[in-house]
Amino acid sequence: MQHHDLLVVGSANADLVIGVERRPAPGETVLGSDLAVHPGGKGANQAVAAARLGARTALLARVGDDAHGRLLLESQRAAGVDTDGILVGGAPTGVALITVDPSGDNSIVVSPGANARLTPEDIRAARDLLGAARVVSVQLEIPLETVAEVVRTLPAGTRLVLNPSPPAPLPAQVLAACDPLVVNEHEARFMLGGSAGQDPQDWARGLLRLGPRSVVITLGAAGALVADDRTDTCARVPSPRVDAVDTTGAGDAFTAALGWRLSLGDDLTTAAGFAVRVGAAAVTGKGAQQSFPTIEELGAA
Numbered sequence: 001m002q003h004h005d006l007l008v009v010g011s012a013n014a015d016l017v018i019g020v021e022r023r024p025a026p027g028e029t030v031l032g033s034d035l036a037v038h039p040g041g042k043g044a045n046q047a048v049a050a051a052r053l054g055a056r057t058a059l060l061a062r063v064g065d066d067a068h069g070r071l072l073l074e075s076q077r078a079a080g081v082d083t084d085g086i087l088v089g090g091a092p093t094g095v096a097l098i099t100v101d102p103s104g105d106n107s108i109v110v111s112p113g114a115n116a117r118l119t120p121e122d123i124r125a126a127r128d129l130l131g132a133a134r135v136v137s138v139q140l141e142i143p144l145e146t147v148a149e150v151v152r153t154l155p156a157g158t159r160l161v162l163n164p165s166p167p168a169p170l171p172a173q174v175l176a177a178c179d180p181l182v183v184n185e186h187e188a189r190f191m192l193g194g195s196a197g198q199d200p201q202d203w204a205r206g207l208l209r210l211g212p213r214s215v216v217i218t219l220g221a222a223g224a225l226v227a228d229d230r231t232d233t234c235a236r237v238p239s240p241r242v243d244a245v246d247t248t249g250a251g252d253a254f255t256a257a258l259g260w261r262l263s264l265g266d267d268l269t270t271a272a273g274f275a276v277r278v279g280a281a282a283v284t285g286k287g288a289q290q291s292f293p294t295i296e297e298l299g300a301a
């Protein structure tokens with residue numbers, strides 16, 4: 001078994017994008033632009049982001065035995081991701097149907113497809129892959145019971161990075177394994193319920209009380225906040241200033257970069273200092289995976 005810096009366990013989707021002048025009302029048909037098809041899904045995005053930076057990366061995911069599945073496999077391979085952990089079949093590849101109106105607002109329908117068929121049994125069968133990674137990164141576009149099985153299967157000494165997106169209540173055992181829990185502002189507010197307030201430092205304290213070992217809150221152009229009681233850390237990490245073109249995938253690029261640097265032994269603040277540069281670079285280009293920087297591009301940025 002090949003060793004990896006980062007194993008991403010998560011979703012792989014085909015993003016089907018059509019530009020429209022306005023959205024159809026019920027029963028109505030509108031004409032849109034030519035269809036654009038992009039590889040996406042949080043798991044696939046993170047794996048590509050890490051591999052483009054030079055991380056030894058693997059993806060554990062499920063796609064359908066169809067053209068979208070082949071597109072996903074091909075884009076992972078092209079980025080340098082180890083695709084041995086990508087399972088094929090059981091349902092059509094997950095799809096996000098995205099309409100974009102002239103103001104840039106998206107309306108999205110997601111069909112989870114094969115992502116919903118990534119089962120706890122699949123995780124147990126991939127025990128060797130989980131054991132061969134220093135850091136494992138998961139999100140919530142796969143079943144929660146599958147995420148819980150990742151936590152149960154994780155060998156001691158393997159670090160878990162979890163981004164609860166889309167946000168959902170997490171079992172205590174899952175929360176307790178997060179090191180760190182990575183959230184954006186929206187996810188932080190969801191997890192804190194009504195008790196959020198306005199100050200990100202309060203959010204960090206509140207999130208730590210939920211049980212994760214450490215917390216990272218991404219704050220868009222303002223960068224990130226990292227918190228870890230074990231080292232008495234609560235630090236702001238500013239993002240480089242850039243001209244933002246498209247923020248799609250910025251959080252995925254950030255989390256992948258963070259996980260990779262943690263696998264190399266960086267402390268949380270140093271890893272976040274690297275990750276904000278990757279997130280900032282990702283917002284300067286259109287789309288998700290196509291905007292993720294290589295390590296050379298990052299150096300020039």
Ligand code: ADP
Pocket residue numbers: 184185218219220221222223224239240241242244247248249250251252254275276277278279280281283
């Ligand atoms: P998400 O994409 O999950 O909503 P954020 O918007 O917080 O997450 O962005 C994640 C990271 O991407 C930020 O921590 C930052 O490094 C970078 N980023 C996002 N938006 C901008 C921006 N407008 N300018 C510079 N960096 C940005």
